[in-house]
Amino acid sequence: MFHVMRNSPFYGTSDLIDRFMTSLRTLFPLGVLNRVSAPAYDDGSIDAYVEWQVAETVVRLELDVKLGVLRPDGVRDAFVTPGSVPVVISPFLAPATQEALARAGWSYWDPTGNILIVSSHPPLAVQRTGATRDPDRAATDPRPLKSLKGETTSEVMVGLLANRGATSLRDFARDRRLPVSSVSRVISLLRYENLLTPTGGGPIVLRDRRLCAERWTEDYGFASTFSPRRYFSLGGRESVIDRLRRSDVDYAVTGVSAGQAWFAEKGSPGRLAPSEIWIYTNDLEAVERAADLAPDQRQGDVLVAHSEFLNREHSFSWDGVSYVTPWRIVGDLLSTRGRSAALGADLLDDLVTGDSDAQR
Known part of the structure; x- marks a missing residue:
């Protein structure tokens, strides 16, 4: 691993340089000497240079890494030193940008x-x-998705937050x-808001799971997204979960009760x-019968939401x-206010900083 002298606050510079070097090694057939040195640095005016x-x-390739979108009007003239080739590398370079770079004296790669x-x-041309x-910006402006409020969107967000590794869009789906x-x-909106790490058409990688969760809950909410029905429990609110425990209906508890259970399981x-x-x-009807619930849309303290994700989420x-799943509990709690939101923040901290057992 090498130290990145510029762009260091943004993950992805070293990855792009590594992939560029790998690409160089595949450009000529077997039997042709093709060697790339480890990257090195000089006075900081470039990101890195390699000997190829x-x-x-x-030749000495001087690398200028552009993690953001480089547009044709943003291309400046290359400064060419004798024996060196200035190279722009970026997650993607549009055809018009490629033409602008070539006119300005740059080589390039994506x-x-x-x-x-x-x-x-010396003479060399590839x-x-x-x-x-x-491939990373299928639709950015205007955005086809305006918010992260929807039910299916919530499934995507829960899945992305729970996924600690990198995954392709199709594999994830x-x-x-x-x-x-x-x-x-959803990916297009997250990318538009700079919540994903640029990978040049590679896997989906969240920049920061905490920021992504907080951004999601600016739009999402248990009540606003799923419009749950309110009920009054004929046997008392405390009996609801006990009745469900003894039933054979498909259900999953969320909210404060779920947050409490998560920490209780961990001994807190x-x-x-x-x-x-x-x-x-x-x-809904099966839960009504199993938990002995009566509709009460005004003051009911048992909220039941119809959902289709129970057979898809752990x-x-x-x-x-x-x-x-704990990441849905986080979303349901963080979107509230007061002490329940604070419980959601505690759970978020536990998931972000905890071990792999917390990622379900």
């Missing part, structure tokens, strides 16, 4: 396969054509059993007493009760 040897020719390396002294449209189009729209109970019971189910069980 092809057969008997050795991970989609666009490459131009031209050296006069050119390949890759993607003409940015397949694993979560979600429409590719729905996942793509008693943070906040719930004033309401929040439940997801795919069968849940956890504590003391025989089913609870939604």
